[in-house]
Amino acid sequence: MNSSLIKYNNIIKLPNNFRSLYNKSDLNPWFITGLIEAEGCFHLGFTANDRYINNYQIVLLFTISLHVKDKDLLKKIKDYFSVGNIIKHGPSSLQYKISSVKDISILIDHCKNLPLISHKRIDFELFQKAYDMIINKLHLTDEGCA
Secondary structure: OOOOOOEOOEEOOOOOOHHHOOOOOOOOOHHHHHHHHHHHHHHHEEEEEEOOOOOOOEEEEEEEEEEEEHHHHHHHHHHHHHHOEEEEEEEEEEEEEEEHHHHHHHHHHHHHHHHOOHHHHHHHHHHHHHHHHHHHHHHHHHHOOO
């Protein structure tokens, strides 16, 4: 268990300073985790591109797609993480997107401190492994590509 979390009667409580450290919006951090469980998407993409060492580019991407009527909620999520963008994602939907490797570290920190509990946790763990490989530049080696 993460040392920044305090367990009391099987309920994980956040430290008192958590909201000021991480949360720049009025959303409850556990609400964000629940929304990630329901609507979040961890994506690892490979794009053929001769400009890169192994002739492909690796892209990490996190998204939450919602109906346009939920634009204010997406703005609060963006405020919460203080990173990412909101883009149009079809005729009646918007998407909150984090694509910068540096910014994805904030999302990973959130999901490590307020863990996912459904099958989505496995998706997150694989996403985090890919992130760690990219940060450590293992994706540029033959061993990391195997």
